[in-house]
């Protein structure tokens with residue numbers, strides 16, 4: 001156990017720029033926004049599940065799921081979902097499966113999975129089937145991923161992973177522009193490369209600009225605890241309207257793309273944080 005934990009720590013600290021999902025900063029921002037919105041009961045439960053070295057600090061482990069892809073290879077397909085190339089909508093029964101066709105193995109299926117595992121927390125003395133620390137870290141990460149528009153992208157280009165572009169002068173792929181490029185550029189240009197200042201600016205809009213939308217972001221129809229299919233539908237819609245739009249192989253993306261797409265990135269990070277908190281509050285309260 002000790003060795004495993006040491007290995008995990010090493011993985012977390014020495015592979016900081018893994019390439020799937022929002023980058024490290026994106027996930028950190030999502031969890032940082034969520035953390036401040038946890039109810040008292042939820043914060044206690046979350047803290048109980050966090051390992052000793054991360055008490056009161058969910059955001060420090062929000063990229064954990066990216067770093068365990070090596071030791072849990074089965075988890076790598078849970079970070080995203082692909083939809084048919086000619087579609088801009090998401091359909092769980094059509095789309096949520098892995099490459100061999102196993103139903104439910106995709107990012108929204110994983111969110112349902114880890115939500116229902118965490119619901120056993122209240123009853124944990126009856127049910128020790130799951131490692132709820134891992135369930136918490138997977139859930140917190142995947143709620144972030146499902147909000148990254150290109151994590152619900154098209155099949156053939158693997159969510160923009162096969163589309164070569166330049167981000168300003170840097171050679172990359174479209175997927176990475178959305179994982180990290182736009183976030184890094186906004187931090188450098190406007191926040192002195194300080195991720196906490198960017199997070200503060202998002203929080204300001206959550207209590208200002210967007211305040212009248214928050215309850216809509218939080219709510220799921222019926223008595224659902226979480227509604228990842230809605231989050232995924234919004235993502236593919238934003239992917240078609242913004243991420244893929246006007247981009248072809250070899251495109252040079254710079255200011256025009258950056259300034260027009262930044263509001264989408266701002267919005268998706270904020271929504272992910274608000275919804276992660278709402279989901280955790282419904283699970284634990």
Ligand SMILES: *[C@@H]1O[C@H](CO)[C@@H](O)[C@H](O)[C@H]1NC(C)=O
Nearest residue numbers: 054055056057058059060061
């Ligand atoms: C949370 O963890 C990060 C990285 O591990 C660390 O830099 C930060 O100081 C911690 N914050 C708190 C409040 O403990």
Ligand SMILES: *[C@@H]1O[C@H](CO)[C@@H](O)[C@H](O)[C@H]1NC(C)=O
Nearest residue numbers: 089090091092093094095096
């Ligand atoms: C979703 O996909 C399933 C299976 O392909 C299909 O039967 C169903 O009609 C689709 N639902 C919608 C709303 O398109």
Ligand SMILES: *[C@@H]1O[C@H](CO)[C@@H](O)[C@H](O)[C@H]1NC(C)=O
Nearest residue numbers: 074078104105106109110113
């Ligand atoms: C559900 O969680 C278990 C435990 O981590 C994992 O083995 C399984 O692959 C997960 N399935 C999905 C669809 O997330």
Ligand SMILES: *[C@@H]1O[C@H](CO)[C@@H](O)[C@H](O)[C@H]1NC(C)=O
Nearest residue numbers: 119120122123124125126127
């Ligand atoms: C907790 O577990 C007991 C025994 O398995 C079960 O009867 C009860 O309904 C469970 N409570 C909740 C809240 O799941």
Ligand SMILES: *[C@@H]1O[C@H](CO)[C@@H](O)[C@H](O)[C@H]1NC(C)=O
Nearest residue numbers: 001005008051131132133134
């Ligand atoms: C649960 O998972 C965490 C993170 O991988 C690990 O550190 C911990 O030892 C595991 N707990 C148990 C009881 O296996």
Ligand SMILES: *[C@@H]1O[C@H](CO)[C@@H](O)[C@H](O)[C@H]1NC(C)=O
Nearest residue numbers: 198201202204205209266267
């Ligand atoms: C906050 O909202 C203002 C006004 O719409 C906008 O100009 C600014 O870019 C937003 N900032 C963030 C970080 O969302």
Ligand SMILES: *[C@@H]1O[C@H](CO)[C@@H](O)[C@H](O)[C@H]1NC(C)=O
Nearest residue numbers: 241242243245246256257260
């Ligand atoms: C795509 O390009 C057209 C033509 O230059 C332009 O009018 C339109 O605003 C662009 N759309 C987006 C979302 O960038």
Ligand SMILES: [Zn+2]
Nearest residue numbers: 020021079145
């Ligand atoms: Zn991911």
